[in-house]
Amino acid sequence: EYFKLNNYLKQIKENILKTNKEIEKIQDEIKSFELESIELKKKEEDLREKINRTNDKLNLINSEININSSNTEEEKEKYVLLNEKITKLEIEIARIHQRKLELINQKKLINDSINENTEQIQSKKSKLENLSHQIEENNYKNSIKNKDIIKLSEKKKVSQDKIKLLIQNKNELNKKIEQEQYNLKGYNKQLLISNKALNKTIVQLNKVEMEMENIKNSIYEDYQITYNLALGYKKEIKNLNGTYTEIKDLKNRIRDLGAVNINAIEEYKRIKERHTFLSKQREDLEIAKNNLYEIIRNITSRMEKQFLEQFNIIGKEFNNVFKELFQGGYAKIYLSEPDNVLSSGIVIEVQPSGKKFQNLSLLSGGERALTAIALLFAILRVKPTPFCILDEIEASLDDPNALRYATFLKEFSKSTQFVTITHRKRTMEIADILYGITMEDQGVSKLISVKLTELAS
Secondary structure (H helix, E strand, O other), rough: OOHHHHHHHHHHHHHHHHHHHHHHHHHHHHHHHHHHHHHHHHHHHHHHHHHHHHHHHHHHHHHHHHHHOOOOOHHHHHHHHHHHHHHHHHHHHHHHHHHHHHHHHHHHHHHHHHHHHHHHHHHHHHHHHHHHHHHHHHHHHHHHHHHHHHHEEEEEEEEHHHHHHEEEEEEEHHHHHHHHHHHHHHHHHHHHHHHHHHHHHHHHHHHHHHHHHHHHHHHHHHHHOOHHHHHOOOOOOOHHHHHHHHHHHHHHHHHHHHOOOOOOHHHHHHHHHHHHHHHHHHHHHHHHHHHHHHHOOOOHHHHHHHHHHHHHHHHHHHHHHHHEEEEEEOOEEEEEOOOOOOOOOOOEEEEEOOOOOEEHHOOOHHHHHHHHHHHHHHHHOOOOEEEEEOOOOOOOHHHHHHHHHHHHHHHHHOOOEEEEHHHHHHHHHHOOEEEEEEEEEEEEEEEEEHHHHHHHH
16 A cells, blocks of 8 residues: 555656646746737737828828819829728738737636646645655554564564474473383383293293103113112212223123113203203393383383373363363263273263263263363363364354353463364454455465454554
8 A cells, every 4th residue: 555655646746747847838838929919919009000190191181182172193093002001901900909819818728727737736736745644654654563563573583482492392302202112112122032032941941841851751761760860870980990891891781681872871961951051041031021020010100100190180170170161060080990090991070060970971062072172171281282273172062152162262372372273253253363265266265364453453
């Protein structure tokens, strides 16, 4: 609008300059006409003076003719010439008089045109003054708006700094959560590896036990003695030659006895060492397994403790918000399985004003929606967020409940910025800015925004 006024003002100034030039041109023509009129008037006076002189001569001649009727022919011709000259002078006077009238009419027309142009100039000067006042007023308004824009920019910068700080805190918390989750995954991975190793060890131990059992059975089948009894024959060798002789004798005796497993003792030693090694590994794995279970129990205990603390706080805030939205009543939330906190469901029971205590599923659609809204705002009170999107959460509310919801949302917007998708008038009335989508042409959507705060001011 400001640029439009400037262009219009410029156009008026150009028209005024153009009109002034035309007036100057007309004034020059008037001066020219006035000079010509003066010359014609002087010429007319000269001619009239000549006519008067000629008439005097003619009258003198006529008197002479009357006195002396015997004038010569020459005098008569002179008389005729004088009459012709008088006639020409009268014709010239008439022509000059006609030219004078034409000049007077032209002068009148030019004066009328000057008056009309003068009026137009005065009108345009008045418009010019009005436009100048409007421009000054617009400049003043623009200066005020620029100051408001500067203030809003400063507020926006402060808000952006706060948002950056909140985002930084959020990112730090997310990093901590990711680190905890990563640690938990590592613990789970170690636990899985330990369980696999434990299972493998158990399988190997079972295999060793089976091999040991097979060896015991083989000792019994080959030597007809038990394993414990065979340990009784264990002794240190002092006389190696005698021992060799004894071994040779025993071998002969064994040969006489039939097929015997001569590697049974070495195999027994090897299997016993393997058994000892695997048993020690099994003990280490059992210790690692117990440590992992202890870590998991500690983490689970901390998670349950934090969850219960926040859950109890949310329960109290839920009751308070419920009373504000329902204008009375009582509401509570509790775990369906208190002994299994992390896997338990959540039960919601409410008592609207004037009604009995009942489960959420027994309420009407509007009461359920308003109860869910109360729980949402209770969580936001416990864990505020700088930004929240609500998608037609009040669609099923009646007008009184929608009005209470809108009033509560307006009060809550002091600490949280809400983007609300809605078709309810009550919710639109408390908004600061409205955005609407319209389709003026087929297939072409258009965004329309209205700042209600500016309209209110």
